Amino acid sequence: MRTQVGIIGAGPAGLMLSHLLHLHGIDSVIIEARSREYVRGRVRAGVIDSDVAGLFRGTGVGDRMDREGLPQEQMEIRFDGKRRFINWFELVDGRRNVIYGQQEVVKDLLDRRSRDGAAILFDAEAVRIDGLEEDRPTIIFRHGGEERSLRCDLLAACDGFHGIGRGRIPDGHVSIFERQYPFAWLGILVQAPPSSDWLVTCAHERGYAMHSMRSPEVSRNYIQIPLSDAPDDWSDDRVWSELHARIDIDGWTLNEGPIREKAKFDLRSFVCEPMQYRRLFLAGDSAHVVPPTGGRGMNQAIADVCVLADAARDFFRTGSEESLNRYSSVCLARVWHSQQFTASQTQMLQRHSFDDPYLRKQQLAQLEYVTTNRAAATSLAQCYAGARLKTSFLPDSEGQEYPRICEPPRPIFG
Ligand code: RFL
Ligand code: PHB
Secondary structure: OEEEEEEEOOOHHHHHHHHHHHHOOOOEEEEOOOOHHHHHHOOOOOEEOHHHHHHHHHOOOOHHHHHHOEEEOEEEEEEOOEEEEEEHHHHOOOOOEEEOOHHHHHHHHHHHHHHOOOEEEOOEEEEEEEOOOOOOOEEEEEEOOEEEEEEEEEEEEOOOOOOOOHHHOOOOOOEEEEEEEEEEEEEEEEOOOOOOOOEEEEEEOOEEEEEEEEEOOEEEEEEEEEOOOOHHHOOHHHHHHHHHHHHOEOOEOOOOOOEEEEEEEEEEEEEEEOOEEOOEEEOHHHOEEOOOOOOOHHHHHHHHHHHHHHHHHHHHHHOOOHHHHHHHHHHHHHHHHHHHHHHHHHHHHOOOOOOOHHHHHHHHHHHHHHHHOHHHHHHHHHHHHOOOOOOOOOOOOOOOOOOOOOOOOOOOOO
């Protein structure tokens, strides 16, 4: 088999890349290890930031999101018995995020790619990449009991944190920056109407808790748990009693309902630099991971593939590799900003130590400051509203965060 862009992984990054390439008139083939049903049903992210939502609309995959998604103008932060609000609609030029499950995004992209005649091979596990040094990348994969190969001009590893792409960059060409957090999250999907119209995040003495949602009938809740705990250590009764203890507040109680899914997630910050080796490009979680505090991971994955799709368009139109060679540095500026934001949110919201009262006091002081000082709240709101995408698909995209003030120093002595 042969194609212009070979893509490993049919997560949000791989599917969106294939969709954008198609709109640019570029062929791609996706190799996905899991089955179509598994990929469609995998429950993960929930928050789509306003630029990414705009990209979905602008490229024809936003209709169902606009019908069924839950627009978000603000979030609530609870701590020390207080309720505070960060309202990005008001603080950041009318921006609205959307709560819409990652699996719904994946379904919409899969349906659209199928209608456009995409080649997506499910149950096809990439096992090797050959020909990188000769700029003739070839994906070797197992499909239907046979070993097959896909030759491509460019190869995009959109294969998540545990994929094979990143490991193909030779030692000496890559640096890894990583932090593993000493606690985890337990996420539950609940058949019960959301208890709030907006996301409620709670920095409680007993540990972090979050109330989110997926639809008018389905809630999504998280609690911070010790890293050593297994999901089975958390009976439904225990989960509810801990959630209520952390998140309920006078006059407000979390709605309960049957728990449809319970899963534990480790928290990790991770960056691989650079995100390119010759004709191999890493995008999404294969290149960088953030802790879920901040709801950034999928949005970052989509932002990467916007840059990659435009660079591929330049390459196939002109033969020049200039844009491709800028891919990594363009992405990493945004990626590191997001790393900084999610690490600092994790620092501010999670319980890090139960026997360090100083740390807790410091955390409370920071929470008080960022939720009452307008400048600090605006900065937080900008980060929650998400990065500006750099893409030809959004007419006025700026490709940077918000306007910067970085003027040259004024001469002091005339
Ligand atoms: P994915 O989604 O992991 O997809 C990778 C795909 O590659 C396939 N694959 C292979 N296929 C063939 N051969 C191989 N050898 C392969 N190895 C792997 C896999 O089967 C899979 O289909 O990566 P991608 O596309 O980069 O997308 C990243 C997002 O999934 C991730 O960043 C988000 O889920 C993170 N995240 C959130 N992001 C947000 O933007 N907003 C949120 O609200 C948000 N909440 C979350 C989150 C992540 C969470 N977890 C899982 C820690 C909440 C949680 C709890
Ligand atoms: C979610 O709805 O799953 C969600 C929302 C916000 C986060 C993480 C996860 O920061």
